[in-house]
Amino acid sequence: MQMEQNNSRPANGLISRGETPLNLEMPFSSLDQFITPNEQFYVRCHFPIPEIDDAAWRLKIEGAVESPAEWSLADLRQMANHTIPATMECAGNGRSFLEPKVKGVEWDLGAVGNAEWTGVWLRDVLARAGAKGDAIEVILEGADKGPIKEPPRPPGEIRYARSVPMAKARGDVLLAFAMNGEPLTPAHGFPLRAVVPGWFGMASVKWLERVIVTSVPFNGYYQSIDYTYWEQRNGLPTLVPLAEMRVKAQIARPHIGEIVAADAEYRIHGAAWGGESDVAKVEVSDDDGASWHPAALLSEPVKNAWRFWEFRWNTPAHSGDYTLIARATDSVGTTQPARRVAEYGSYMINHLLPIRVQVR
Amino acid sequence: MQMEQNNSRPANGLISRGETPLNLEMPFSSLDQFITPNEQFYVRCHFPIPEIDDAAWRLKIEGAVESPAEWSLADLRQMANHTIPATMECAGNGRSFLEPKVKGVEWDLGAVGNAEWTGVWLRDVLARAGAKGDAIEVILEGADKGPIKEPPRPPGEIRYARSVPMAKARGDVLLAFAMNGEPLTPAHGFPLRAVVPGWFGMASVKWLERVIVTSVPFNGYYQSIDYTYWEQRNGLPTLVPLAEMRVKAQIARPHIGEIVAADAEYRIHGAAWGGESDVAKVEVSDDDGASWHPAALLSEPVKNAWRFWEFRWNTPAHSGDYTLIARATDSVGTTQPARRVAEYGSYMINHLLPIRVQVR
Numbered sequence: 001m002q003m004e005q006n007n008s009r010p011a012n013g014l015i016s017r018g019e020t021p022l023n024l025e026m027p028f029s030s031l032d033q034f035i036t037p038n039e040q041f042y043v044r045c046h047f048p049i050p051e052i053d054d055a056a057w058r059l060k061i062e063g064a065v066e067s068p069a070e071w072s073l074a075d076l077r078q079m080a081n082h083t084i085p086a087t088m089e090c091a092g093n094g095r096s097f098l099e100p101k102v103k104g105v106e107w108d109l110g111a112v113g114n115a116e117w118t119g120v121w122l123r124d125v126l127a128r129a130g131a132k133g134d135a136i137e138v139i140l141e142g143a144d145k146g147p148i149k150e151p152p153r154p155p156g157e158i159r160y161a162r163s164v165p166m167a168k169a170r171g172d173v174l175l176a177f178a179m180n181g182e183p184l185t186p187a188h189g190f191p192l193r194a195v196v197p198g199w200f201g202m203a204s205v206k207w208l209e210r211v212i213v214t215s216v217p218f219n220g221y222y223q224s225i226d227y228t229y230w231e232q233r234n235g236l237p238t239l240v241p242l243a244e245m246r247v248k249a250q251i252a253r254p255h256i257g258e259i260v261a262a263d264a265e266y267r268i269h270g271a272a273w274g275g276e277s278d279v280a281k282v283e284v285s286d287d288d289g290a291s292w293h294p295a296a297l298l299s300e301p302v303k304n305a306w307r308f309w310e311f312r313w314n315t316p317a318h319s320g321d322y323t324l325i326a327r328a329t330d331s332v333g334t335t336q337p338a339r340r341v342a343e344y345g346s347y348m349i350n351h352l353l354p355i356r357v358q359v360r
Numbered sequence: 361m362q363m364e365q366n367n368s369r370p371a372n373g374l375i376s377r378g379e380t381p382l383n384l385e386m387p388f389s390s391l392d393q394f395i396t397p398n399e400q401f402y403v404r405c406h407f408p409i410p411e412i413d414d415a416a417w418r419l420k421i422e423g424a425v426e427s428p429a430e431w432s433l434a435d436l437r438q439m440a441n442h443t444i445p446a447t448m449e450c451a452g453n454g455r456s457f458l459e460p461k462v463k464g465v466e467w468d469l470g471a472v473g474n475a476e477w478t479g480v481w482l483r484d485v486l487a488r489a490g491a492k493g494d495a496i497e498v499i500l501e502g503a504d505k506g507p508i509k510e511p512p513r514p515p516g517e518i519r520y521a522r523s524v525p526m527a528k529a530r531g532d533v534l535l536a537f538a539m540n541g542e543p544l545t546p547a548h549g550f551p552l553r554a555v556v557p558g559w560f561g562m563a564s565v566k567w568l569e570r571v572i573v574t575s576v577p578f579n580g581y582y583q584s585i586d587y588t589y590w591e592q593r594n595g596l597p598t599l600v601p602l603a604e605m606r607v608k609a610q611i612a613r614p615h616i617g618e619i620v621a622a623d624a625e626y627r628i629h630g631a632a633w634g635g636e637s638d639v640a641k642v643e644v645s646d647d648d649g650a651s652w653h654p655a656a657l658l659s660e661p662v663k664n665a666w667r668f669w670e671f672r673w674n675t676p677a678h679s680g681d682y683t684l685i686a687r688a689t690d691s692v693g694t695t696q697p698a699r700r701v702a703e704y705g706s707y708m709i710n711h712l713l714p715i716r717v718q719v720r
Contacts, residue, residue, distance in 0.1 A: 063594060103511065141596065151463065154590040154597035155702035161596050212594045217577065219599040224584060230514040234423060234572045236501065236521050237514035239579040342515035 012039045017105045021045035022187060025093075025110035031252035031271060034299070034308060035085075036113035038180050043187045044090050044111065046160050046222075047146035050207050054191040059125075059175070063139075063213040066130030073177060073191050079120045084174055084197065085305040087114040087273045091200035091227060091242050094349035102346035103150075109250050112273075114306050117195045119176035122169050122211070131166070131213045138169040139212040139220070140194045140205040152225055162203050162227070163218040163241075164196060172197050172304070175208060197304035198276035200242050200347075202227045230343040237343065246350040247274035247336055249282045249295075249309065249328035254357045262359045263317040268295075273306040274330035281329040284311040288323040288354060289338070295326065316359050324355045372399045377465045381405035382547060385453075385470035391612035391631060394659070394668060395445075396473035398540050403547045404450050404471065406520050406582075407506035410567050414551040419485075419535070423499070423573040426490030433537060433551050439480045444534055444557065445665040447474040447633045451560035451587060451602050454709035462706035463510075469610050472633075474666050477555045479536035482529050482571070491526070491573045498529040499572040499580070500554050500565035512585055522563050522587070523578040523601075524556060532557050532664070535568060557664035558636035560602050560707075562587045590703040597703065606710040607634035607696055609642045609655075609669065609688035614717045622719045623677040628655075633666040634690035641689040644671040648683040648714060649698070655686065676719050684715045 014024040024043040026036070058070040090111035092104045105111075122138065131138075141161040148158060164173060174195040177184060184190040189206025196203035202222060223241050230237040249272035260266050272279040278301040283292040295311040309326075316322065329335040340351045374384040384403040386396070418430040431439075450471035452464050465471075482498065491498075501521040508518060524533060534555040537544060544550040549566025556563035562582060583601050590597040609632035620626050632639040638661040643652040655671040669686075676682065689695040700711045 139594065139596070152585060152588070152599075152705065158597055212596075214594065216593075218596075219584075220596050221599070224579075224599040225512060228512070233576075233578075234499065234574065236499070236572075236578075236580050237518055239512075239581070239584040345512065 014040065014043070015108070015110065017107060021047055022049060023105050025107055026113065028109035028112075028250060028252055029255040034114065034305070035180060036115055038115070038182055038185065038188070041113040041115060041179070041188065042090065042111045044105075044201060045144065045187070047144040049186050050143040050145075051186075052143060052191060052207060057191055057209070059192060059208060059211065061125060061129040061211040061213070064132040064135040064215045065213050066132065069129050076120050076175070076177060076192070079124060081118055082121060082174065083116055083118040084172070084195070085114065085116050085302055086195050086197040087112065087304065087306040088195070088201045088204060089245050089273065091202055091347040092349070094353065095346060097353055098340070098346070098349060104346045112250070112306075115179050116181070117174055117176040118178035118181070119174045119192070119195070122173040122175055122194070123171070125175065125211065126169060126213065129213070132215070134215040135213045136166055136216070137163040137214050137218050138166065139163045139214055139218050140208055141210040141212065142205045143207040143209045148221060154221055158221055160205060160222060161220045162205050162222055163214070163220070164203060168196065198244055200227075200245050202242060227347065229345050229347055232343065242347055244275035245273060246348050247277070247279065247328050247330040247334050248272065248350040249326035249336070251324060251326050251355050254324065254355065256355055257357070259358045259360055260315055262315055262319055264315050266313045266315050267310055268313050268324060268326075269308065269310040270326060271306040271308050272326070272328040274328060274334070276304070277330040277332050277334070278303070279307040279328050280331045282309040283327050284313070285325045286313060286322055289325055289352065292327070319360045320358075322357055322359055324357060325352050327352055374400065374402070375468070375470065377467060381407055382409060383465050385467055386473065388469035388472075388610060389612055389615040394474065394665070395540060396475055398475070398542055398545065398548070401473040401475060401539070401548065402450065402471045404465075404561060405504070405547070407504040409546050410503040410505075411546075412503060412551060412567060417551055417569070419552060419568060419571065421485060421489040421571040421573070424492040424495040424575045425573050426492065429489050436480050436535070436537060436552070439484060441478055442481060442534065443476055443478040444532070444555070445474065445476050445662055446555050446557040447472065447664060447666040448555070448561045448564060449605050449633065451562055451707040452709070454713065455706060457713055458700070458706070458709065464706045472610070472666075475539050476541070477534055477536040478538035478541070479534045479552070479555070482533040482535055482554070483531070485535065485571065486529060486573065489573070492575065494575040495573045496526055496576070497523040497574050497578050498526065499523045499574055499578050500568060501570040501572065502565045503567040503569045508581060514581055518581055520565060520582060521580045522565050522582055523574070523580070524563060528556065558604055560605050562602060587707065589705050589707055592703065602707055604635035605633060606708050607637070607639065607688050607690040607694050608632060608710040609686035609696070611684060611686050611715050614684070614715065616715055617718065619718045619720055620675055622675055622679055624675050626673045626675050627670055628673050628684060628686075629668065629670040630686055631666040631668050632686070632688040634688060634694070636664070637690040637692050637694070638663070639667040639688050640691045642669040643687050644673070645685045646673060646682055649685055649712065652687070679720045682717055682719050684717060685712050687712055
C-alpha cells in the first residue's frame with residue numbers, strides 16, 4: 001500500500017503518477033469541495049498531450065450518417081449549450097490497494113473528481129448529421145496518439161478511441177469545451193472532450209476530433225484489450241468493455257495511518273458515487289466490518305455527481321490500531337462487494353477498502 | 361528460420377513442437393497424399409488432452425434454443441451422417457518464418473492437413489433444439505481446460521471455446537466423430553469435434569461437449585485476446601476474430617537448403633488452399649519474384665480441400681543459390697500478399713515465403 005505522504009507533490013497539490021504520459025491525482029484526504037477545482041482535478045493521459053491549434057481545429061462527424069459534417073469551436077459555441085455536473089473516476093482508481101500488484105498506473109484514492117461541464121449534447125450533433133437507423137455505436141476519437149508497447153497490440157501508432165452504444169450517445173453524453181466555467185486546459189482535453197456521465201473516465205475521450213457513427217461493434221484497442229474485464233456468461237468468461245462506474249464510498253479522513261485522539265469525537269467523512277444510479281446509503285464500520293453504522297448524507301442527491309457523507313465517530317478510550325471501512329449502496333440496491341472480484345482484473349476497484357488508523 | 365532437419369521426430373514421423381500441451385506438425389516436405397493419413401495429421405492442443413469416457417459423454421445444446429437437449433454418441437451416429445473433405449490449417453502455421461520472432465508455437469509449414477470427416481451437420485442439431493430467431497452466434501465449447509498465463513487473461517481455469525456466426529453454423533459446419541473413416545483419436549478430439557470448413561483450425565473445437573446458442577456476441581478468451589488480428593476500419597485498428605483461411609501456396613519440395621542438380625529437370629511441387637474459395641491459379645518464381653511461371657494444378661478443385669500443384673523446373677546450368685517462391689490466387693481473384701501484413705500479428709502467415717536452394 002502506498003501512502004500519500006510518500007509522494008512528491010507538484011505546486012498545485014496534485015500527486016504525480018508519471019510525467020510522460022502525464023498522470024496526476026488529487027490527495028483524496030484533502031477533499032472538501034463538492035465541485036473539484038480544475039487545478040485539483042485528476043489528470044489521466046495515455047500519450048503525450050497533443051498541441052492543438054484551436055483556430056484550425058474541427059470536430060468531424062462521419063460514418064453511418066446522412067450528412068458528414070465538421071464544425072469549428074465557434075460553431076459549437078453557437079449551438080444550444082448545456083451545463084451539467086458529472087463525477088468522473090478513472091477505472092483504475094484505488095489500484096495501489098490491489099494485492100498482488102497488477103499492471104497500470106498506481107493510483108491511490110484520488111483519481112476521481114466532480115466538475116460542471118459545459119458544451120453541446122452529442123445527441124444534437126448526431127441529429128444534425130443524421131445518424132442512420134442501423135447505427136449501433138458512436139466512436140469518439142481523440143487527437144492523442146502513440147505506440148502500444150505490450151502485446152496483444154496493433155502495429156504502429158494509434159489514436160485513443162472509445163465507443164458508446166447508441167442509447168447512451170442519444171442520452172446524456174456531452175461534448176464539453178468548458179470545465180467549471182473555464183475553457184478546458186490542455187491536460188483536460190482542450191479544445192473539446194466528451195463527458196459520459198456515470199461512466200468511468202476512459203469513455204470521456206479528450207482532445208476530441210472525430211465522431212464516427214458505426215453499424216458494427218467497435219473493437220479498438222481501448223475497447224477490447226485495455227479497459228475491459230471478464231464477465232461470466234453461459235459459464236464462460238467473456239471480455240466486456242468497462243462502462244458504468246461501480247458504487248463506492250471512499251473515506252477522505254482519517255487517511256491511512258492517521259493518528260486519531262482517543263475518547264473524543266472524530267468526523268469521518270468522504271464521498272460516495274455510483275454510476276448512473278444515485279447513492280442511497282453509506283455505512284461505516286470501526287471494527288473491521290463486524291458491525292455497521294449509518295453515515296449522514298450531507299446533501300440531496302445530484303444526478304451523476306458524488307454525494308458527500310460524514311460519520312461522527314466516538315473514538316475508543318483505549319489506544320490501539322483500528323480499522324475503518326465505508327460502504328455505499330445505490331438506489332437500485334447494489335452494495336459494494338466485500339472482497340475483490342478477480343474477473344475485474346486491474347479495474348473497477350470497488351470492494352471494501354480497510355483504512356487502518358492509530359488511536360492514541 | 362528453423363529447418364525441419366534440425367528437429368526431433370517421433371516414431372510416426374511428426375515433428376514435436378511441445379509435449380504439454382501436445383503440438384505436432386507433419387514434415388511438409390514429405391507431402392504426397394491428397395488425404396493426409398490420421399497419424400500424419402498435425403496436432404494442436406492448448407491444454408492437456410482430456411480423458412473422456414465416451415459411454416458417459418453427452419453433447420449438450422443450450423442457450424437461445426426452444427428445447428435444450430443432450431445426445432450420446434450413439435444418438436449422433438443414428439442421426440443423418442455426412443462425410444466431407446476439409447483442409448485444416450493452424451492459424452499460426454509458418455510462424456517460424458516471421459522476423460522478428462513473435463509469441464506462439466514455432467510451426468514450420470506442416471500445421472496443415474486434409475482429411476475426410478464424418479458426423480452430423482451442426483445445422484441439424486440446431487434445428488432439433490430449435491435455435492431462436494434472435495440467435496446470432498453458436499459457441500462451441502470443448503472439455504479441454506486450464507489456466508491462461510499471460511495477461512490480459514481471465515482468472516482461474518477456462519475451457520477452450522470458440523464461436524461461429526449463425527450463417528456459418530447453419531451452413532457447412534460438421535460435428536465429426538470420424539476422421540478418414542476411423543473414430544477420432546484422443547489427440548484429434550475424441551469423441552466429437554467440430555469441423556468448420558474453410559476456416560483456420562482454431563474454430564474446429566475438439567472434445568466438443570457443449571453447444572451454446574447466443575443472441576449476444578461471444579468474446580471469450582480465444583475469440584477476443586487470442587486468435588484475433590487487427591483490421592483497419594474507419595482509420596482505426598479494430599480487433600477481429602480470425603475466421604477464414606487465407607489463400608496460400610506452399611512448396612513441399614525442394615525444402616529449404618535442399619541441394620538440387622544443375623542443368624536438369626526438377627519437379628517443384630506442393631499444395632495450395634484458400635478459405636471458402638477454390639484455388640484458381642498457382643505460379644512459381646525461380647528468380648526471387650522477378651518473373652512468374654504458371655504451375656500445373658494436378659486435379660479438379662474439391663470444395664474446402666487443398667489443391668496439389670507442380671512445376672517442372674529446368675534448373676540453371678550454373679551452380680549457386682536460388683530463391684524459389686510459389687504464390688496462389690483464389691477463384692475470387694485474391695492473391696497472396698507479397699509482404700507480411702503487420703496487422704496479422706502472429707497469425708495468418710500467407711505472405712510470399714522464399715525458399716532458398718543450392719543448385720550444384
